[in-house]
Amino acid sequence: MNIHSTSEASEAYIALGANLGDRQGTLREALRRLEYHEEIEVVRTSRVYETEPVGYLDQPQFLNMAAVLRTTLAPEDLLHVMLDTENQLGRVRDVQYGPRTVDLDLLWVEGLTLDTPDLTLPHPRMLERAFVLLPLSDILSQNEESSGFRRLITTALQDIDGKAGIRLWTTNVWEDGSERSGS
Numbered sequence: 001m002n003i004h005s006t007s008e009a010s011e012a013y014i015a016l017g018a019n020l021g022d023r024q025g026t027l028r029e030a031l032r033r034l035e036y037h038e039e040i041e042v043v044r045t046s047r048v049y050e051t052e053p054v055g056y057l058d059q060p061q062f063l064n065m066a067a068v069l070r071t072t073l074a075p076e077d078l079l080h081v082m083l084d085t086e087n088q089l090g091r092v093r094d095v096q097y098g099p100r101t102v103d104l105d106l107l108w109v110e111g112l113t114l115d116t117p118d119l120t121l122p123h124p125r126m127l128e129r130a131f132v133l134l135p136l137s138d139i140l141s142q143n144e145e146s147s148g149f150r151r152l153i154t155t156a157l158q159d160i161d162g163k164a165g166i167r168l169w170t171t172n173v174w175e176d177g178s179e180r181s182g183s
């Protein structure tokens, strides 16, 4: 628990993806580095799914997951920490929608919509992506502030086609670092 008790903290939902190298280890390390930040707490994590690539197809399968953070950082600063973490873990930006050691997307921050050149919230493509929606549905909060977000995600998940390319990889990559349990 890193959050200063005097500051106003909000919940932020993020998506994580990896399709190069030690994918599971990289996801765990990304979470560890976020948690290490004194203004970020990793509150809940989803199961990890192995997913067929979407968009740019000629690349390895991804591991995808989602997490809820609590943070006192402004969303732009949180995104900055996330982009720094991607860079530290060796992400190279070349092919759009192409392979990556790790991709961290900020999906939703409690009570906030934003549209600036660097940050759009909610994330504009999350509702089309089963590899984001399915992990998210594992960790949706039951609290009142999140009810609009919960409805958005569960409705999108009912409507979406393409859950076929997704299978469970492991139930928990964060708390106990358990090994692969998917088939």
Ligand SMILES: Nc1ncnc2c1ncn2[C@@H]1O[C@H](COP(=O)(O)OP(=O)(O)OP(=O)(O)O)[C@@H](O)[C@H]1O
Binding pocket: 079, 083, 093, 096, 097, 098, 103, 104, 105, 106, 107, 117, 118, 119, 120, 121, 122, 123, 124, 125
């Ligand atoms: N909600 C958001 N989460 C993450 N990045 C965002 C968001 N809104 C805008 N961006 C901007 O998008 C830029 C490109 O992000 P990135 O390279 O991860 O895209 P991508 O993963 O290839 O595609 P996608 O954004 O569709 O997942 C970032 O530098 C960031 O400034």
Ligand SMILES: Nc1nc2c(c(=O)[nH]1)N=C(CO)CN2
Binding pocket: 016, 017, 018, 051, 052, 053, 054, 055, 056, 062, 064, 097, 098, 103, 131
């Ligand atoms: N299955 C899957 N496909 C993708 C992913 C991803 O995380 N998972 N990320 C992309 C770029 O944002 C493009 N395609």
